[in-house]
Amino acid sequence: MTRVTKTLLAAALLVIVTAALVWSARSEDPAQRKARMTELGLQHKTATDLYRALEQTAGGGRRLAWNGMPDWSGVYTRARGGITFDPDQRPGTPPTAKLTPEYQGRMIKRIELATQGVEWDPISACAPPGHPRWLTEPFLREFIVTPNQTWLINEMVNDIRRVYTDGRGHVPEADRYPLYNGDSIGFWDGSRLVIHTNQLQAGIYQRRNPDYTDAVETVEIWEKTTDALLEVDVWVYDPPALVEPWYTRQSYSRLDDPDKSLRIRYWNCSENQNNTVFKTQDGATQFQDLTFTGQDDTKGAAK
């Protein structure tokens, strides 16, 4: 057997294993499913490898047409997980990511300080959360599907992730630079949207959660599993911080809106001076200057 033949056989085997893992995960209980999807992440060394395997499994994916669009309409919010990245994280336990020693140490330090009341969130000065943290924010969401792009919208700071499904590839490596939401391409596998995101910038998964680095990439599989629920398999690859891909299952519920009162408005993060905070010398968060009290000149303010 030649080397080429062996390589082709190995690739074919990987595609078969990928398909089997994805397909069998549909009918399992959540714990078994999570173990199987975690295993799928481990089978692939990089997010690109996993994405390509899923693409091969889907026969290259399909392009949507206007007369055959999935209905993801409505206003949604995160269904569970509060603001922890992994919705399966139990109260009183640390995040489920398997971290390198350096990043494990950083996370423990962050949790310890927060417990002491010392906490600073990098979005306090109105920066967007960035992806993959974007998945966790607890506000209103809309998902706009079109044949060539899908827009994943979170109302906080008018945050839109554009997923290109028109067959284009990523930006050439030489031209990449860190972006809050990165560069997302995807394809449709039946009713499932498969997304690969790279070109991201460092951030935190959430408060009391780990850091991620500029090397972070994700693969997501979005699927509407009931009339009012979108569920997402997410694999995060970030070799400097994660010793293995971090698999989580995210979900978003469509909210009841019988009187059509739910609306997503423009979100001006800096419209109210009373929300302006600064980072104290010990790293805590403090209000800058509350407009309704004169005490700010003597207590707490940065002046």
Add this chain to the structure above:
Amino acid sequence: MSARIRMVMWLFMLILSLSPTTRLAAHHSGTMFEEKKTVTLEGVVREFQYTNPHSWLLVDVTNKDGSVTTWGFEAEGPSTLARAGIKPGDFAVGTRLSITGRPMKDGRPAATWEYAVRAKDKKRFEPREGFKVK
């Protein structure tokens, strides 16, 4: 596993077990407020700032010596308040109410808005109800 490592892990788990559930204090951390201590005040609405990322309900509270202090109660932004059934018109200027929140640690007259009860109809308004998935 050495005794020292076991001790460090035990201490870490103890800290985690004692830490409160992370509150949904959107945008900026809420650690400038007390974690458990609450204050309940009665007063009159001075202004309802229905804004992102946090709203503020300003309430004039008359002190025992007859002076008036304006307190600010921080809540979630408009869409979350709307989901909690709290609209700008619910707290017009002059509305009398009782309001409970976790005060600031540094003594400034500000607090989280945990819940408010409007005097005229005893209706209760709880901003974090807006995070419930319904």
